[in-house]
Amino acid sequence: MSTYITKRIVYMILILFAASFLIFCLYALTPGDFISGNIKLTPERKEELREIYGLNKPVIERYFTWMGNAFHGDFGYSLSQQKPVLTLFNQYIWNSFLLAIVSTFLTWLLAVVIGVVAAYKQYSWFDTLVMICVFAAMSIPSFFIGLFLIKMLAVDWKWLPPGGMMTTGSNATGIAYYKEVIHHMILPVIVMTLLGVGSLTRYFRSNMIDVIKQDYIRTARAKGMKERKVLFTHALRNALLPAITLVGFELPALFGGSLIIEKIFNWPGIGQLYMQSFSLRDYPLLMGFTLFIAILTVIGTLISDILYHVADPRVRL
């Protein structure tokens, strides 16, 4: 096991190098740079600025300068925000994380419960209803649900705030502050959960249906074991195994932020920041963030492999 982990870590580093190089080249070769979008500058001044920022240097040279600094923990200054990239991450990423962790938790909880019940009562009215709802939730675009809920719950009935993370100008601290944040989180969390729960429910339902049909479940029932125990101890455990792979992929998503949700609800998360940086070609920030997500993805897959081994000792590592 430990040789396996060492091997994996070496691979991870190689993969990250390759990924970072690829990413850098992709960004650098996309037409337009940070300067080109600024229509106020004269062509002469644009050249001067490209010189100052080093944007006129060859891509390879820029990559190595960037990597060299990154090794020293220096991810550079964001060109558009004039702040160190890491400071910016720190300012935005936790807001995204908060939203993501709560809605992910709710999504999994709901999906497991609904999926298991629907599978057990396959083709019942409950199952049919769940399937209809699942398809409905999956086919409506997120911005529509978001705007609809804002219109109903925030603008017309004034139950919930229309967006943001806290009341404007509020000086609340401690418990009062948390209450405020929770109040503002309700709408985005509802939308994110609605969007995620559909596909996951279908996943659990079909896994569960497969497992229920297995011989060992029939055997368990035949020897008179309680139905509840059959379902939740024997069936669910096996049905959940493949989901471990999914857990690994959740990790980057937790920190990646959701562009659309953050935009609709004006949530101060990293997704929005990332998209803005892209349209501005803010290379230091883009590179830093993409590399960060790459690292999380690689770590996520490693974690899910190890978890898989723990959950199912038959899996050789």
Place this chain on the structure above:
Amino acid sequence: MKKRITVLSTALLASTLLLSACGNNSDNNAGSANAGTSPSAAPAGDAAQLITASDLSKLPDTAKSRTDTIIVGLTDPSGAFTPYFQQSGYDGNVSSLLYTPLVTVDDKGLPIPGIAEKWDVSADNLTYTFHLRKDLKFSDGSPLTADDVAFTWTILNDKSYDGDSQVNTLHIKGSDAYKAGTATSIEGIKVIDPQTVSVTLEQPNASALTMLGSDVLSKAYYGKDYKQGQLDYMKKLSGSPLGNGPYKLEKFIPGQEVRMVANENYFAGKPKTEHFIYKTSEGDTWQYLETGEVDYASFSATKENIDKLKGLGFVNILPYTPSNYGYLQLNLKHPALQDKLVRQALTYGLDRQSIYVDASQGAGEVANIPSSKISWAYTEEGINPYKFDQEKAKELLDQAGWKVGAGGIREKDGKQLTIHYLGSKKPETDIFIAVAKEDYEALGIKFEPEVFADFNALVSKVEGGDYDMVSFSTPLLTDPADGLIQFVDGEIEGYNDPKFKELYDKGLATNDIEARKAVYKELFQYLNDELPIIYTSYKKSVYAYNGRIQNLSVSPFNGLAPSLPNWTLSDISQ
């Protein structure tokens, strides 16, 4: 300063755009750079009437409960609040409240005193002497003197300066030596006494006054760590600005809000409302205005928007005129487009009225000269309006030698007349393409549109010369020369016209407004005929604000900043 003003108002404008667009990415970009791609304007003269709120009792409780705070939405302040060193126009909106410049401009764009009481310009138009008001202070109570002004001009000419101030293009005497590092100070900048400072240029430039008369940075605060050629340390100070404006920064919460508090050291007296907040909001200002979470927002002046705002009942509605113009840039290296007759035919043959006025429900006007509608230099005298006229367009094309050939496409010397058009992705572009395609194909021109979701990619394609026609708009313009700079600095590639150049220089060589007016009139008439670009539109927008706010006005060049210190919240409980 002129340019900085541009930045601010560009941002104001950008937020306007976002409202209707629900924030697509190319519009985001607008903050720092290209709000301009989509022009916005309204006639100052005919529509500048305020529609007052009909029923203040409909005001949401959230807005009613605020007694000493005004909240305005702003798309995306990043937290870099030092003027000259910020990259985003949204940050410019913030710093315009934290800093008051030496010279500002009135609603026509003419210079008026800011913190400089008056100024003299030497007879040769080369030396500008600024006289500061007495007892000026920064918000921390430290004095603001001529030294601070000289320091500000000096660092803008440093070789490591990477902002977008244009002061370094003014050619201050000795600035080249300073940039090169062969001099330790700039010869042309002289501190005469603590309240007087002068600067000498190498060549006259009428827009120098507002450019030089911009914000002042405290030498004691911003100059502490300065070494010639090293401005990197400025970044560390960007989040903790020290200014002299009506408000000072209280707290910046990234992605959420910028809180400001009245500056008791403000030279014109402490502002009447204690707190001012810019709330980060994007594409959702309707909700915020409706629920009372913001007091002020801007919208495109479509009939639909105005009716909806009137329906709210508790907002005052103020028409507004951004000072820019939209245009179609032509690739003058394209052989067909080098011909003036073809350019005129393209203008006559395009139904600009449908595209820019009718399709936007009246929130726009057709432009015919490279000037903003509200500038003091604007004129319609002797200007050809190029009314939509397909017959005339066909005639001109025939005259230019483009004869209808096979398949109905015009040809000359064996080449077909095609127009490869670039536009950024937004609803206006869709309308443009639909109409332009029909109009141009009726003339026998092959029209090939290409749409870009990403503005920087579009610009880089334009820079590479791979286009025939592209939609752009200028940033907000203060001086009439600002709207013309693109014809002289190489931006309109292939345009090199000695007559234009002569008039342009003439317009900048004097500071006498009447003389300049005459020059610009001649210039506009000339460019209206020459059409190095096709002028398209002025957009109109409206501001809607909480009916409780009194004394609010919006300067087309400076946004909220000039009137903000006087805003008060009236008591509606009685």
